[in-house]
Amino acid sequence: NFSKPILGIETSCDETGVALLRWDPEKPGRGLLSHALFSQIALHAEYGGVVPELASRDHVRKLLPLVRQALKDAGLTTADLGGVAYTAGPGLVGALLVGASAARAMAWALGVPAIGVHHMEGHLLAPLLEVDPPETPFVALLVSGGHSMLVEVQAIGQYRILGDTLDDAAGEAFDKTAKMMGLPYPGGPALAALAEQGTPGAFRFSRPMTDRPGLDFSFSGLKTQVLLAWQASDRSDQTRADIARGFQEAIVDTLAIKCRRALAATGAKRLVIAGGVGANKRLREQLGQAASDDGFRVYFPRLAFCTDNGAMIALAGAIRLASGQHQDETIAVHPRWSL
Numbered sequence: 001n002f003s004k005p006i007l008g009i010e011t012s013c014d015e016t017g018v019a020l021l022r023w024d025p026e027k028p029g030r031g032l033l034s035h036a037l038f039s040q041i042a043l044h045a046e047y048g049g050v051v052p053e054l055a056s057r058d059h060v061r062k063l064l065p066l067v068r069q070a071l072k073d074a075g076l077t078t079a080d081l082g083g084v085a086y087t088a089g090p091g092l093v094g095a096l097l098v099g100a101s102a103a104r105a106m107a108w109a110l111g112v113p114a115i116g117v118h119h120m121e122g123h124l125l126a127p128l129l130e131v132d133p134p135e136t137p138f139v140a141l142l143v144s145g146g147h148s149m150l151v152e153v154q155a156i157g158q159y160r161i162l163g164d165t166l167d168d169a170a171g172e173a174f175d176k177t178a179k180m181m182g183l184p185y186p187g188g189p190a191l192a193a194l195a196e197q198g199t200p201g202a203f204r205f206s207r208p209m210t211d212r213p214g215l216d217f218s219f220s221g222l223k224t225q226v227l228l229a230w231q232a233s234d235r236s237d238q239t240r241a242d243i244a245r246g247f248q249e250a251i252v253d254t255l256a257i258k259c260r261r262a263l264a265a266t267g268a269k270r271l272v273i274a275g276g277v278g279a280n281k282r283l284r285e286q287l288g289q290a291a292s293d294d295g296f297r298v299y300f301p302r303l304a305f306c307t308d309n310g311a312m313i314a315l316a317g318a319i320r321l322a323s324g325q326h327q328d329e330t331i332a333v334h335p336r337w338s339l
């Protein structure tokens with residue numbers, strides 16, 4: 001019975017996310033009842049990046065308290081649940097297994113179905129949690145720490161990959177560049193904040209792969225350009241901010257150029273931005289401007305649903321369960337899994 005609330009669990013990387021959603025296609029927020037998140041950023045900051053084993057252990061510690069919290073916030077008990085959705089991949093294998101085991105065990109104990117969800121489908125559908133959600137078809141730009149993809153969403157569940165990254169993901173490029181310049185982990189938000197203080201035009205880097213047709217991305221050369229500029233500079237605080245600004249402009253421009261190309265190629269009039277880099281202010285500004293210039297509409301999830309969260313997993317799982325999909329009881333995860 002899928003008019004009952006679905007529990008969503010996200011543990012693919014360094015955020016433990018949990019949410020409850022009573023699927024209702026007509027309702028704003030699609031029936032989201034509560035969500036709770038614990039970020040492990042402070043835990044990994046000391047090491048300058050995510051330590052997989054520490055991530056798994058922290059998911060073990062935080063997952064059940066978060067489930068209790070989400071139930072309490074929604075005024076529900078486990079007896080009210082109609083199903084459990086969890087991220088089955090892609091992601092860190094140990095971290096994924098924590099969510100998958102907990103979800104499967106809970107579903108088995110409660111006698112309700114469980115479903116493994118693709119993490120990127122979660123990101124892709126996150127804008128549907130907002131008021132005035134996009135209708136299909138749309139083009140989605142998925143930009144996170146692990147992915148940079150352009151996807152044509154013909155309908156929910158019908159995806160065509162238009163472009164992918166050949167090397168670093170957009171978020172990864174932000175993080176690695178930030179680390180090179182001595183900024184704290186996670187580098188993306190830190191670099192974006194620093195770029196605000198940079199002088200426009202002081203540094204100009206190339207817009208990789210925009211000079212030829214196609215919708216794939218490559219950011220590793222850009223990272224090297226920035227490294228060389230940083231090493232050759234006076235390394236003052238102002239120069240660091242100037243370089244950060246030049247780098248951010250290059251990435252944002254590149255993403256915007258490819259989005260416009262994808263819209264032209266598919267004839268779509270709606271663009272969805274999802275994934276952690278979707279929280280970037282300059283990207284939001286620039287695509288907002290492109291939308292009004294070119295006459296398309298752009299949709300962003302709220303900032304908390306751009307980065308990893310349980311709500312997007314509850315949503316993607318609820319849609320699949322409502323359409324009659326279910327899986328056997330094996331606890332299986334897919335660290336690498338294409339959309």
Ligand code: KG4
Nearest residue numbers: 144145146171188192276277279280307308
């Ligand atoms: O979607 P997400 O939370 O996790 C993955 O599935 O990877 O994305 C995290 C990525 C990180 O690389 C982080 O640095 C980046 O998103 N990020 C940002 C900003 N906020 C998060 N990058 C640029 N500007 C931001 N404001």
Ligand code: ZN
Nearest residue numbers: 123144307308
């Ligand atoms: Zn993600």
